[in-house]
Amino acid sequence: MFDNLILSVNAVLPLFLMMALGFVIKQLKLFDDHTLRKMNRVAFNVFLPILMFQNIYTGDLAASFNPKLLIYAMATVLFIFFTSFFLVKRFVKDNPTRGVLVQSQFRSNFILFAVPALASIYGEGNIADAGIMIAIIVPAYNMLAVITFEIFRGEKIKLKKILQGIMKNPIIIGSVLGIVFQLLHIKLPFVLESTIADLSKTATPVALVILGGFFEFGVTKKWLKLTLAATLSKLLLIPAIFVPISIYLGFRGVPLAALLIMYGAPVAVSSFTTALEMEGNIELANQVTIFTSLFSVFTIFVGIFVLKSFSLI
Numbered sequence: 001m002f003d004n005l006i007l008s009v010n011a012v013l014p015l016f017l018m019m020a021l022g023f024v025i026k027q028l029k030l031f032d033d034h035t036l037r038k039m040n041r042v043a044f045n046v047f048l049p050i051l052m053f054q055n056i057y058t059g060d061l062a063a064s065f066n067p068k069l070l071i072y073a074m075a076t077v078l079f080i081f082f083t084s085f086f087l088v089k090r091f092v093k094d095n096p097t098r099g100v101l102v103q104s105q106f107r108s109n110f111i112l113f114a115v116p117a118l119a120s121i122y123g124e125g126n127i128a129d130a131g132i133m134i135a136i137i138v139p140a141y142n143m144l145a146v147i148t149f150e151i152f153r154g155e156k157i158k159l160k161k162i163l164q165g166i167m168k169n170p171i172i173i174g175s176v177l178g179i180v181f182q183l184l185h186i187k188l189p190f191v192l193e194s195t196i197a198d199l200s201k202t203a204t205p206v207a208l209v210i211l212g213g214f215f216e217f218g219v220t221k222k223w224l225k226l227t228l229a230a231t232l233s234k235l236l237l238i239p240a241i242f243v244p245i246s247i248y249l250g251f252r253g254v255p256l257a258a259l260l261i262m263y264g265a266p267v268a269v270s271s272f273t274t275a276l277e278m279e280g281n282i283e284l285a286n287q288v289t290i291f292t293s294l295f296s297v298f299t300i301f302v303g304i305f306v307l308k309s310f311s312l313i
Helices: 001-029 033-057 065-090 095-106 110-122 128-152 159-167 172-184 188-213 221-248 252-266 270-277 282-308
Strands: none
Touching: 001 110, 001 188, 001 282, 033 110, 033 128, 033 172, 033 188, 065 128, 065 159, 065 172, 065 221, 065 252, 095 110, 095 221, 095 270, 095 282, 110 252, 110 282, 128 159, 128 172, 128 252, 128 270, 188 270, 221 252, 221 282, 252 282, 270 282
16 A cells, blocks of 8 residues: 555656746746747657657557557547537537636646656556557647637638648657657667657656746636636546546556546646637636646546556556
8 A cells, every 4th residue: 555655656746846846947037938938839849749759669569559548538538528518518608718618628738747657657668558649639639629719719610720730740740750660660770769768858847847837826716616617527527437437448557547647637738828829718728727737736646546556557
């Protein structure tokens, strides 16, 4: 029991400490919002794609390709999307707010939380399952988010533009390149392989420090009830429904841990950017991102501890 507790702490506490460091650096005025946005672009366009490539390139793709896992993960994301879309449309009247609430339920910060937590539990070379899931799920997140906001602001859905955006997504490019190199058995020169490995180790710390830097705790009371409702649903209700179903269907080990984090990870930082660009309620988007990021550290910890205690992961 104690060993499981320590393992769970080791998997989750570093995430919190790195976000806390980002917040402290921001309070010390060592970087401002402009710098943060520039750093976020670098992390998104350079470090995270390298991380995705490295995880898949060094993993066992044949052993990690799990059609059942991929189909189930996609099906549940779509189910959460359609369910939240129906409920939000019925009970919330403001369109900009509707888009943010729907997005907050199906779109999680899967990349930043899954990779370090799973690597801490299983080792960096044993989490290619998560890398392949990310390559499939992240494009779905992006597509569904754009569709959601386009519907609620009365615009026509431009599928070609959405697909082009997905194809240009650096994280997707990094994942696809990793798969190609694996399938074609392409071996990088030692110097390049070593450089990529070193760079990939910086991706998560940099991204989490940036995430912490974005935290601003001036809560707008006007949106507090919706923020709490979205947070409780995202971090507690959705995992409470779908993790037991995942167990019932036979998922264990890395796949189950990846599903736990996919359901229970906080709302992606890019959700705020999407809301900003597509006329969503940016005050609510900012608050939901902060609340879910903070409390997910504790809910994911509990989830890992419980599953590990029952030898399910």
